[in-house]
Amino acid sequence: MSLAHGYAAQDAHSPLAPFTFERRSPGPNDVRIEILYSGICHSDLHQARDHWSGALYPMVPGHEIIGRVAEVGAQVTKFKVGDYAGVGCMVDSCRHCEHCNADLEQYCAEGATWTYNSKLRNSEELAFGGYSDHIVVEERFVVKVSPKLDLKAVAPLLCAGITTYSPLRHWQVGPGQKVGVIGLGGLGHMGVKFAKAMGAHVVMITSTPDKGQDAKRLGADEVLVSRDKDAMAAHAGSFDFLLNTIPVGHDVNPYVALLKRDATMVLVGALTELEPALRGVNLMFGRKRISGSAIGGMAETQEMMDFCAEHGIVSDVEMVPIQQVNEAYERLLKNDVRYRFVIDMASLERG
């Protein structure tokens, strides 16, 4: 065991505050990572405030973690001390079910162990996340990070990045396709960058007209304002694929209308009820499809990191010291960030 320092929520209603806890010592397959940067994901806020219920406190959020390997177990083969490394939403899974065997640990039949707000595998001990000075993780759940990239802007790739990369790859987005990215936030801005890098004609679909110019800077070929009914009608039935990054329940019917026959919209942000309700007839006429996707497996996460290094893709970030995490949450609630807060963990007073 070693003493770790971070910030935690103690219940759904109090601000995050300094918190000291014990981390296990690295086992033979583990690496210990000194955390340099930790992204703030919208889901950190949802979980810290128990919006999805079942929150486990104390909670140290953070699952977009970039750091430097400080210690490796005897059987570790992928990492050596000094390497840059990333940890995302998962730190463990059963490793023997059909999904784990297919490198899709996020769909583990027994449930993956999440980086925080989860119990460690076969244990009552809580998993604590990235708003802290170090973390110990089995190497299967750690990815290599190219030192070529701007590391602070790499952190959000571990969640916002893989969450958008995985469905774009799975549904084979590429040249000749018209692809819409719905919602311009942490996920959406990565979706635009990836879809563009994959060769698609990218349309940013946003309710906020003044984000239009920024969407084009990020790589969008067109901007479609979802509140403009005439514009929505003009694009009806024209999209090969839609990546829906809206982080809350919403009316999906107007977006379904944008799909071509047999085309798919994939939800990556909205975990809760899709209200007003989906109308069956909107799927039937045109055999339109709705699906969802959750992050990506560890092999695909590494593939995405390599793709980013090759294409020079990182997140657009705004740095905050850990002491301002609560203010950052308030701004996040107002969608006031372009496009991801990242905590500089150097700001943490280490023990």
Added chain:
Amino acid sequence: MSLAHGYAAQDAHSPLAPFTFERRSPGPNDVRIEILYSGICHSDLHQARDHWSGALYPMVPGHEIIGRVAEVGAQVTKFKVGDYAGVGCMVDSCRHCEHCNADLEQYCAEGATWTYNSKLRNSEELAFGGYSDHIVVEERFVVKVSPKLDLKAVAPLLCAGITTYSPLRHWQVGPGQKVGVIGLGGLGHMGVKFAKAMGAHVVMITSTPDKGQDAKRLGADEVLVSRDKDAMAAHAGSFDFLLNTIPVGHDVNPYVALLKRDATMVLVGALTELEPALRGVNLMFGRKRISGSAIGGMAETQEMMDFCAEHGIVSDVEMVPIQQVNEAYERLLKNDVRYRFVIDMASLERG
């Protein structure tokens, strides 16, 4: 023009009653069919009573039509007088859009012309359906019917049959797959027969335990009672495909839980709001898919008719005289039919 006799709804609240109207004379590509049998689809009731709004009155329902060709236009090539013929939900479409060119007239970009509750193409004249003594239809929208089959039991194939056959084919249901058919009514009982004939392991999923034995008679290998939470949990994540035939809005979440990773549930019955609302998280964990499907194109409808002749598949029907159509609607509302009412048009007093 020739005088036709049938039964019509004059508004949303009155019973269907005898109605005389004019049918156009056959053009060069048309066939005139003397109607022998007309199935009663659940949607006849929805439309006659304006449940979906926008009903056009007077309305002669009926889109599961079997009859004998009585007259053919000069350019008709597929039919001769005396042939048995079927007409389903459509009688026309634009014939030049990408969907029509792909033999998917039901998704016509300009909107198909429906057999009733629709206006004739480029006209203000109403289309009148199969609860009548004859109908005139362009041959592209008429299918050949094998005289080997029991004709009165063939009528429901034109809607209930193609509606279930088409998605089972499109999603390539076959041997080695576990396929669930949700809802045992007019559509569901055809879904069971088709999925079985295609070689799948078929599970009938019903809220009505006493339909279980009948489902097995129809070909189901297993019965799953949707109200039995333990049984539903035991089948979680195990289905390769679900055909959802429930004809009204309902909670789809418990059925989504039955799907394997990357598997699809297709809605063919519920046109309205799916309430309580779908939860995004239920699609995300396992990349589960929901889609819909509407009837089938004319080429596929002919393929289905041929498949039925080859496999000896017809609908289970209960015959009613046209004078009892209103009583049949009341029984349909109570789900009291196994599994399709068919009107014997010989009961109609012809002019």
